[in-house]
Amino acid sequence: MSRSRHSYRPEQGHGLPHDPLNAIIGPRPIGWISSQNAAGQRNLAPYSFFNCFSYRPPIIGFASSGWKDSVANIVETGEFVWNLATRSLAVAMNESSASLPRGEDEFIHAGLTALPASRVNVSMVAESPVNFECRLTQCIQLQDAQGGLLDSWLVLGEAIAIHIDSDLLDNGIYQTAKAEPILRAGGPSAYYGISEAQRFDLVRPDARVK
DSSP: OOOOOOOOOGGGOOOSSSOSHHHHSOSEEOEEEEEEOTTOOEEEEEESSEEEEETTTTEEEEEEESOOHHHHHHHHHSEEEEEOOBGGGHHHHHHTTSOOOTTOOHHHHTTOOEEEOSSSSSEEETTSSEEEEEEEEEEEEEEOTTOOEEEEEEEEEEEEEEEEOGGGEETTEEOTGGGOBOEEOSTTTOEEOOOGGGOOOOOOOOTTOO
C-alpha cells in the first residue's frame, strides 16, 4: 500500500517543529527517582526514559541526558528509589523537575513527604502508592553507532523491596488503571493517563503450536 511518509536522517535534523522521537516512543512511564548523596542531601527528579528490563530479579532503569545529581548520587551510594507518578501527584512530579541549586531538597520544593525506606538509605515519596527500593547494578555510558561516547547515562537497579498500596490490589491482582499512572508523551508539555475503558486482553499464543 502506497502512503505518504516524512523521512529523515536524525544526524541531519528532523525538519519538524518538534522532535517526534519522544512522541513515537510513547506514552512512556515516568522514572520518578529519589536518591541521596553520601552527605545525606536528598534529590528527587522525573525521567521519561524509563522502564523495567527483568522479572527475576526485578531490574528497572532510567536514562539521564547528562551527569545529573540523580546519577551522581546513585553512583556514589549505590542506592535509589523509584516512585510511581500518578494523576494526583502530577503537579508535584513536575515541580520536582525544577532546576534547583545543588543540595536544595526537591521533596520540600514540591511539597512532598519524605518517608524512610526499609532496605536502602534513600527517602521514598510517601504520597506515591508504589515504591521500589533499588540497589545499583550498572551505570552505562551510552555510545553511538561509531563507538563514540555520549553524555547520556543508563542507570540500572535491582528492586530489593517493593511497596504497593493495598487499595490497588483486587484479589491479589494489581489494578494498573486504578493507580492512575501518568505517562509522558511528545512535545514540551504532553502527558497521558490510562483508564479501564481502554483495556483489551490478548492471550499469548502457545509457541509449541505450529
